[in-house]
Amino acid sequence: xxxxxxxxxxxxxxxxxxxxxxxxxxxxxxxxxxxxxxxxxxxxxxxxxxxxxxxxxxxxxxxxxxxxxxxxxxxxxxxxxxxxxxxxxxxxxxxxxxxxxxxxxxxxxxxxxxxxxxxxxxxxxxxxxxxxxxxxxxxxxxxxxxxxxxxxxxxxxxxxxxxxxxxxxxxxxxxxxxxxxxxxxxxxxxxxxxxxxxxxxxxxxxxxxxxxxxxxxxxxxxxxxxxxxxxxxxxxxxxxxxxxxxxxxxxxxxxxxxxxxxxxxxxxxxxxxxxxxxxxxx
Numbered sequence: 185x186x187x188x189x190x191x192x193x194x195x196x197x198x199x200x201x202x203x204x205x206x207x208x209x210x211x212x213x214x215x216x217x218x219x220x221x222x223x224x225x226x227x228x229x230x231x232x233x234x235x236x237x238x239x240x241x242x243x244x245x246x247x248x249x250x251x252x253x254x255x256x257x258x259x260x261x262x263x264x265x266x267x268x269x270x271x272x273x274x275x276x277x278x279x280x281x282x283x284x285x286x287x288x289x290x291x292x293x294x295x296x297x298x299x300x301x302x303x304x305x306x307x308x309x310x311x312x313x314x315x316x317x318x319x320x321x322x323x324x325x326x327x328x329x330x331x332x333x334x335x336x337x338x339x340x341x342x343x344x345x346x347x348x349x350x351x352x353x354x355x356x357x358x359x360x361x362x363x364x365x366x367x368x369x370x371x372x373x374x375x376x377x378x379x380x381x382x383x384x385x386x387x388x389x390x391x392x393x394x395x396x397x398x399x400x401x402x403x404x405x406x407x408x409x410x411x412x413x414x415x416x417x418x419x420x421x422x423x424x425x426x427x428x429x430x431x432x433x434x435x436x437x438x439x440x441x442x443x444x445x446x447x448x449x450x451x452x453x454x455x456x457x458x459x460x461x462x463x464x465x466x
Contacts, residue, residue: 185251185252185253185321185324185325186250186251186252186253186368186370187210187214187249187250187251188248188249188250188251189206189207189210189247189248189249190246190247190248190249191203191206191246191247191248192244192245192246193232193244193245193246193247194243194244195235195236195243195244195245195262196236197233197236199232199236200228200229200232200233200236203228203232203247204225204228204229207224207225207228207249207258208221208224208225210251211224211251211256211313213320214251214313214315214319214320214321214324215315215316215318215319215320215321215322216313216314216315216316216319216321217314217315217316220311220312220313220314223291223292223311224256224258224311226287226291227258227287227288227291227292227309227311228247228258228260228309230285230287230288231258231260231288231307231309232245232247232260234260234285234307235260235262245260245261245262246259246260246261246262247259247260247261248260248261248376248407250370251313252368252370253313253324253325253368254312254313254314254315254325255310255311255312255313256310256311256312256313257308257309257310258308258309258310258311259306259307259308259309259376259407260306260307260309261305261306261407262305262306288307288309291311292309292310292311293310293311293312294308294309294310295307295308295309295310296308296374298374298375298407306407308374308407344371344373347359347362347367347371347379348371348373348377348379348382350362350379351379351380351382351383351386351388351391351395352382352383352386353386353388354383354386354387354388354390354391355391356388356390356391356394359379359391359394359395360394360395360398363379363395363398364398369395369398369399369400370399370400370401370404372404372406375406375407375408376405376406376407376408377406378400378401378404378406378412379395379400380392380395380396380400380401380402380404380412381404381406381410381411381412381415383395384412384413384415384416384421384424384427384428385412385415385416385419387419387421387423387424388424389421389423389424389426389427392412392424392427392428392431393427393430393431396427396428396430396431396432400431402428402431402432402433403432403433403434403437405438409438409439410438411433411437411438411441411442412428412433413425413428413429413433413434413435413437413438413442414438414440414441414442414444414445416428416442417442417445417446417449417451417454418445418449420449420451422453422454425442425454425457426457429457435457435458436458442454442458443455443458446458
């Protein structure tokens with residue numbers, strides 16, 4: 185089971201309750217237990233409020249949520265100047281403000297911060313999900329493996345790291361065996377790069393085709409908004425480009441899109457392929 189929400193929101197306080205209600209509706213429908221939903225609501229509120237109050241630049245921000253079986257990942261991405269979370273002083277116990285990072289760290293199973301120079305910052309929050317008896321989520325995840333939580337267990341994190349290395353190296357057979365055994369096909373690292381993204385960027389068309397055939401999403405962007413097809417065009421990996429087009433990747437999606445990237449570098453062959461690729465139906 186996988187549910188994804190990708191929201192581009194104005195930097196306005198009204199966006200916070202709207203986002204909270206959307207996510208809570210999904211969690212409620214799945215039957216996530218009340219105390220877990222309460223924690224997620226508070227985490228999301230603090231992350232969004234932090235962006236609205238402190239991001240100095242940019243008129244909008246992105247909230248990206250992935251619910252995969254018993255794991256919820258929330259990424260809040262702004263377009264401000266970024267910050268160093270380790271240098272933020274811890275507030276006094278009686279302080280009314282400045283407690284957002286402390287709250288997020290106390291409620292989430294894992295919290296990660298990334299700052300992109302002159303291009304904003306990202307807060308990534310992970311939470312294990314538990315479902316009520318006879319709930320939809322419980323039924324859908326009854327046979328699913330225990331999720332790999334970044335930062336939760338060094339052995340699990342090392343295991344996930346090996347999956348990413350297999351994707352980079354194009355070890356198709358081994359990687360497919362793990363996916364078929366239960367590893368999420370859209371598993372992503374702390375930068376939002378999926379297995380398919382890494383295989384595409386490192387020039388492994390067979391691995392790309394094998395992952396796509398097992399449900400990997402060719403349109404999933406990483407945390408900087410980069411998509412596999414645009415990366416393959418940038419690296420001039422023609423066989424990977426063809427594999428992604430065959431998997432349904434849209435050359436016009438994203439910013440810059442694969443078509444934009446091809447025009448930038450004068451790749452007329454890729455542009456001809458993209459002209460032949462039918463745009464997605466409305």
